[in-house]
Amino acid sequence: xFQPNANNILNVLYNRxxxxxxxxxxxxxxxxxxxxxxxxxxxxxxxxxxxxxxxxTAFWKENTYDAFDFxxxxxxxxxxxxxxxxxKPGPIQTRSDFECYPFDEIPIRFWEVNKPKLxxxxxxxxxxxxxxxxxxxxxxxxxxxxxxxxxxxxLQYIDPELFRDLFIRIGDLYVELWSRMIHEYSDIxxxxxxxxxxxxxxxxMLEPTTIINxxxxxxKRIIDLVHGNSKKFLLHSCGNIFEIMPxxxxxxxxxxxxxxxxxxxxxxxxxRYNDKIGLFGxxxxxxxxxxxxxxxxxxxxxxxxxYRQICQGYGLGSGNSIASYVxxxxxxxxxxxxxxxxxxxxxx
Amino acid sequence: xxxxxxxxxxxVDGNLELAVSTTKESLQENIDPQILISxxxxxxxxxxxxxxxxxxxxxxxxxxxxxxxxxALELLKPYMENNHEIVTLGxxxxxxxxxxxxxxxxxxVCSMLEGCGFEVINLGVDVSDEKxxxxxxxxxxxxxxxxxxxxxxxVYMKEVIKAFENAGIRNEVKIMxxxxxxxxxxxxxxxxxxxxxxxxxxxxxxxxxxNV
Numbered sequence: 001x002f003q004p005n006a007n008n009i010l011n012v013l014y015n016r017x018x019x020x021x022x023x024x025x026x027x028x029x030x031x032x033x034x035x036x037x038x039x040x041x042x043x044x045x046x047x048x049x050x051x052x053x054x055x056x057t058a059f060w061k062e063n064t065y066d067a068f069d070f071x072x073x074x075x076x077x078x079x080x081x082x083x084x085x086x087x088k089p090g091p092i093q094t095r096s097d098f099e100c101y102p103f104d105e106i107p108i109r110f111w112e113v114n115k116p117k118l119x120x121x122x123x124x125x126x127x128x129x130x131x132x133x134x135x136x137x138x139x140x141x142x143x144x145x146x147x148x149x150x151x152x153x154x155l156q157y158i159d160p161e162l163f164r165d166l167f168i169r170i171g172d173l174y175v176e177l178w179s180r181m182i183h184e185y186s187d188i189x190x191x192x193x194x195x196x197x198x199x200x201x202x203x204x205m206l207e208p209t210t211i212i213n214x215x216x217x218x219x220k221r222i223i224d225l226v227h228g229n230s231k232k233f234l235l236h237s238c239g240n241i242f243e244i245m246p247x248x249x250x251x252x253x254x255x256x257x258x259x260x261x262x263x264x265x266x267x268x269x270x271x272r273y274n275d276k277i278g279l280f281g282x283x284x285x286x287x288x289x290x291x292x293x294x295x296x297x298x299x300x301x302x303x304x305x306x307y308r309q310i311c312q313g314y315g316l317g318s319g320n321s322i323a324s325y326v327x328x329x330x331x332x333x334x335x336x337x338x339x340x341x342x343x344x345x346x347x348x
Numbered sequence: 349x350x351x352x353x354x355x356x357x358x359x360v361d362g363n364l365e366l367a368v369s370t371t372k373e374s375l376q377e378n379i380d381p382q383i384l385i386s387x388x389x390x391x392x393x394x395x396x397x398x399x400x401x402x403x404x405x406x407x408x409x410x411x412x413x414x415x416x417x418x419x420a421l422e423l424l425k426p427y428m429e430n431n432h433e434i435v436t437l438g439x440x441x442x443x444x445x446x447x448x449x450x451x452x453x454x455x456x457v458c459s460m461l462e463g464c465g466f467e468v469i470n471l472g473v474d475v476s477d478e479k480x481x482x483x484x485x486x487x488x489x490x491x492x493x494x495x496x497x498x499x500x501x502x503v504y505m506k507e508v509i510k511a512f513e514n515a516g517i518r519n520e521v522k523i524m525x526x527x528x529x530x531x532x533x534x535x536x537x538x539x540x541x542x543x544x545x546x547x548x549x550x551x552x553x554x555x556x557x558x559n560v
Contacts, residue, residue, distance in 0.1 A: 150455060150456065150459060153407060153412075154408070154412065157362065157408070157412055201546065202545070203407075204406065205407060285499070286499050286529055289499040323498070325500035
């Protein structure tokens with residue numbers, strides 16, 4: 001019976017080789033876990049958080065993960081939000097919208113919604129297992145949700161002062177939320193993580209200089225908070241962000257996750273950053289969604305062993321998340337291959 | 349005398365104010381609107397598109413250029429209508445397919461197509477085959493654009509194409525597809541007329557498909 005050891009996966013954040021190959025996912029959708037276990041879980045996170053997280057952590061443990069993901073989503077408590085995935089225009093379009101926006105209410109709403117969940121996790125964590133994550137969403141994603149991506153792109157030119165002030169205000173909000181998260185819940189998190197998708201298929205979502213001048217300084221405030229409390233920091237960021245990776249690494253991140261084969265093979269990430277930071281992922285979500293058990297098993301066994309061999313800090317998983325549409329067989333193929341890699345190493 | 353290169357530069361630099369003022373001056377000087385469009389506006393969009401493809405411009409630059417272009421086209425519209433000429437390059441019905449709620453990429457394509465002179469009917473997200481067919485008929489669209497971000501929803505595009513065949517109007521429209529998990533190969537397999545992997549390429553493809 002597998003016994004999780006969160007300190008094992010923590011080694012990746014120190015960019016050193018864990019004793020055995022750890023598994024990692026940005027997220028595993030509740031719908032997927034329902035499909036896998038046959039148990040209904042949707043809705044229970046709010047109504048019966050202890051029951052929900054008991055089931056969720058049991059699933060992660062059964063699949064031999066050392067730690068599981070939990071993010072308390074910041075954007076979800078933004079009043080009138082919905083520009084990301086909600087198809088709505090963002091609530092902030094003008095200076096006046098910005099001045100009137102109830103930023104001060106957000107921490108109250110955030111803790112009302114998330115404290116019960118965090119407290120439940122603390123109660124039900126299986127021995128040896130911890131969570132990773134923290135406050136969900138990133139600085140850029142929050143700006144997108146408040147303004148809308150296209151309007152945000154335009155705003156930087158038509159009202160640069162508002163654009164600047166918006167990111168500073170989001171940064172202030174994040175510092176407030178993260179400070180309490182770190183202060184009250186460091187015991188349940190093995191490391192902290194921020195997710196902020198900064199790239200698309202061919203380049204960054206905003207000009208690199210804009211990201212460097214407006215977004216990264218706010219991200220750095222959170223990284224410093226995390227490090228100031230002797231914790232490690234993982235950045236999850238999708239898309240083609242190679243142009244700004246040197247600046248991101250200079251912020252002091254300890255590890256990076258997210259890779260897409262259409263942008264670059266995982267080997268490229270290893271070649272460029274293996275000596276600087278820990279790396280997670282390796283296997284494109286499309287492979288896990290479309291491949292058969294055997295195809296995935298064979299590929300993960302071969303490439304996973306290779307990554308394990310050549311990387312310093314490495315945790316294996318999908319390039320993003322186990323979405324609801326990933327096949328159970330595909331997921332099992334990946335898990336079984338990792339178990340085999342571990343077993344092979346024991347025999348060596 | 350108006351400096352027409354300002355119009356080109358306004359589009360490349362995404363300068364709406366300059367695009368509008370230069371267009372106004374040009375019209376006051378009775379310069380043919382078609383010349384403004386073909387020789388300066390479209391050329392400007394082509395230049396910013398080329399810079400984007402070369403990694404020298406970013407999505408915000410494209411959007412600013414499209415915004416400037418749209419501002420100029422708004423001024424040209426009445427003149428074009430009076431001359432009974434074609435006001436738009438074509439009509440496009442666009443949407444993210446059923447089951448998929450992602451819309452950033454699709455909206456970028458909308459902005460770029462509009463900015464470059466297409467009339468765009470944006471059906472939003474989670475769009476069914478029926479809705480695509482109905483909107484195409486209603487607006488007499490020349491192009492249908494479908495977007496999907498998920499591996500599971502991209503397969504629905506095939507059903508939409510089938511719905512156009514069943515409705516007997518498949519040959520009346522060009523069908524373009526795009527989205528992160530897609531590829532040229534997939535587009536061919538499902539019987540689409542074209543695939544593009546970014547908003548700028550989508551405009552180029554739309555123009556190529558309609559020969560405009």
